[in-house]
Structure formats: structure tokens, C-alpha cells
Amino acid sequence: MSQPQLPTGLPEGWEVRRSNTKNLPYYFHAATKDSRWEPPAGTDPEQLKAYMADNHSSKGISAANFKVPGKIRCAHLLVKHRESRRPASWRESKITRSVQEAQVEIEGYERRIKDGEKTLPELATTESDCSSARKGGDLGFFGQGDMQKEFEDAAFTLEPGQMSGIVSTASGLHLIQRLE
Template sequence: MNLTKTLRANILSLAALVALSGAAIGAEAAPAKKEDKTDKPAAAPAKQEEKNVAPLDPAAVVVKVNGVAITRAEVDRAKKVLMSQNRMTQPVTPDIAQKVEEAAVSQLIAKELLYQAGRKQEIKDLDKQIQERVSQSKARFPSQEEYLKTLKSMDMTEKDVETFAREDLVINNLIEKDVVAKTTVSDEEAKKFYNDNIDKFKRDETVKASHILIKVEPNASADDKKKAKEKAEAILKQVKGGADFAEVAKKESGCPSAPQGGDLGFFGKGQMVPPFEKAAFAMKPGEVSDVVETQFGYHIIKLTDKRPAETVKFEETKDRIVQFLKQQKVQEGINEYVENLKKAAKIEMAK
């Protein structure tokens, strides 16, 4: 896992690359239905007000960082990405709008400071890496048309994508060398976290099962259901007669798990539909169920393993704890690094 990429997500202009990796702004914001209900009563007045507000000059300088200008266009684009990431929809209250503005400006300042510091370090084949990154972004779209459409929705050009790729690589290199490489987590720290958060490591009972599904469409006739059930019962007879369960599943099952011999892996309560869950958790490893009916059709279930409820041992989860704590430390390290850069920088806000 790339710690820098995970933790640098809060550096706003680089987040534009996330959107370009396959999720358009509109799609990102669409799920925010709960916010829609809250905001709808204020929607009409807000839109009326917008008509009376003159648009701000996109080229206007909002802030200068060591002489480098950050424009209104950059801030507005950053705000759009921020709102998308946080599932926020327009219109927002003046108070929220102000907070989004401040967050966008703050993150763009941080980005620019890190980029300026990172440019002092040599990166081998940087231009080649930039073109590879841009090509990877384009490849995630079904067509050039969709790619350009997403760029337009974010008020970006292809040149902007190259710029963001350059910034991303330069900042990534800086943080890897100056923060990540110097960050460690001791066994004692990991063990303390485990002991202090022992409730987080409790695991409910889980089972591992395979199944053969004879699918029944929701609008199937009574005759179709009868035929499907008869087929399931015939297959059950084969399995109980000694036929290899996995091979029969590969041949007969209508579930996407068929190529894996019907293997569903481990699952806990609440993850499967009730009739399936009830049958699976009532079985012992090695047992095969009778035909079980659900809304998907008729199932034959084979339980292959069962894990009782337990507390996960420290040794089993140690690596994940270390990774989590390192992420926290790196984030703190990035914040401290940026604060130190700010102390030595000349940051001029436009009046």
C-alpha cells in the first residue's frame, strides 16, 4: 500500500487526479440524497440570489505563495472537488460555502508549498513518468470523448492534467523521502494500541460455505419454479450420492461463484438472506443442506468451515495495526512539514 497516496488525499489539487481516475463529478455527488432533502427548501431562494451576484474573475489572484499566484479559477476547481469528495450538493448555506472556500485555499497553499520544496529534489525520468501517469488516467475512460467530458465538467484542460501529474509525482517523491522513510512504529506502540482498543478486535462467529444455485427469475411462473426445484433436488441427490460438489457447482450453478466451485468464502450473520443464513449457521463443517429456497432460487449449501466468535490475536492483526499507526504518524508528519514550510514562506492573501 502506498502511504503517501493514501495520506496525500487531503492536498486538494491532487484530488483532481482521483476524479480523473474514473469517477466524474456528477457521479460522485449523485448519492447524496439525504443532503438533498435537507437543502431543497432553500434551493429556490439561493438560485435567485445567484442571479444577482456578478461572477468573479477566474484570473483574479486569491493568494500568492512565495510569489506564485493561486487564481480564483484554481480555488473554484478545488472547491468543486472538495464538495464532490464530501458528497455535498449545491446550493449550500453561506456558512458552509465559506468553510469550503477556506479549506480549498488552505489545501492549495499546502500543495504549492510542498511542490516548491519537492522541486529541489531530483526525480529521474520525471517527464516520462508524467506521460505514463496521464496515459493511465486516460485509459480509465471508455473513450476520449468521455475523458474530455470529465475534464470539461471540472473546468480542466489536458494541460492541467499534465500539471497535476507533475505536482503529484514531485510531492509524492518529497513525502516518501522526507516523511514516510523517517516514520516508524514500534512493537510496543502496536501492542499498546491493541490493548487500548481490544473491543475493536472482537470477531463474530463466521462460516465458510459453497453453494449451488438454481436460479429462478422474480417473474417466473409456478411451472418454472416447480421445474427449478425439481432440478435442485436432482442435483442434491447427485451430491449426496458422492458427486464432487465443486465440479457440480461449476457445471450447474447460476451464481457468479460457480467458476470457484461455488465458494462464497467466510461470511457473518446479516450478510446473506435469512433462509440461506439460517441453514448455513445451523450446519457443521462438511455437511450438505437440503434444498433451500430464497428469492434468488433454490440453493444446495455445503459448509466447509466455521469460526467461533473470538478476539483476534495480536499477532494476527499486528501488521494492520502497524500500517494504521504509520498512516496516522505520516499524516501528522505531513501536517508538521507543511507548518514548518509556512513559517519560512511568504504567503500573501489578496485584499
């Protein structure tokens, strides 16, 4: 028998809270005091996506508006596949899509962004397999040596506002947009 779902799509007893230290949403079970960054088993991913887009997207949340010498700021949209180093995300507890299926999916997102239908942060909020989805894919500032080499190599060649092509790393497939 399935557990009743709340408007968040989380199983009964679970709620979305916001971290005071990271200013990010996380999942909390009041009765057990269990907290986690990834959604618990039994979550309805579509319902959670809609809830997070309405209540925890980057709209209206201002990121740090200061430059850090030697560092850049990027947002990304990540599509994981079953060969990713950690094939799970806030959207899916077990990712089973093939590399080829992930490629087709991210190509669709790339097309929607290039066509002006959606921005990368808008799509990242609901479609990215990275927990940075909560912030529209914003990874904050980072420098050389902070990210996976393939990701960094692509990110550091971008000008502010520019988006990369599809970048493959051990984490999955990315679209990267340089913010600053």
C-alpha cells in the same frame, strides 16, 4: 446470421480474463473495452460451461485457509427460476424455468451429490446460476447479517462438511455446504 463461436462459447471479440482484485474470471471485449461479470448476449451456454469447467474451476485453486472469528465459509449451488429476484445468470441471459422445474433440477443435483457421483463444488462449477460457480460455489467467509435470512439460517446450523437440504430464497433454490 449468427456470429462465429470461439472455444469459450463467447461471441467473436469476447474473451475470458481473470480479475486481479477478485481472482475471478470475467468477460472482456478487447475492441470495445467492455467488461462484465455475466456473459454477453450470443454466448453458447453449453460451450461456456465446458470451457469454464476445464479452465476456471476451483480445482487447484486454494481458498483462504484461515478461520475468521464469528464467520463461517460455505459453498452453494443455486438454481434460479423465472420468479427469482434476478432471473438471469452466467449460464442463461434470461431464465424461464418455473419454480417447479427448478425444484426438480435441484433435487437431481442433490441426489447426485448424496449418491457420491459428484461433489457440490464440482456441480456448482458447471450448474450453479451464481457467479460463485467460478470458485466451485465458494462464497468465502460471511457472518450473521451478510446473507439472505433463509440462506443464513440454514448455513449457520450446518457443521463443517455438512450439506443442507434445499433452501428457498428470493434468489432461487440453493444447496449449501459448510466448508469451515
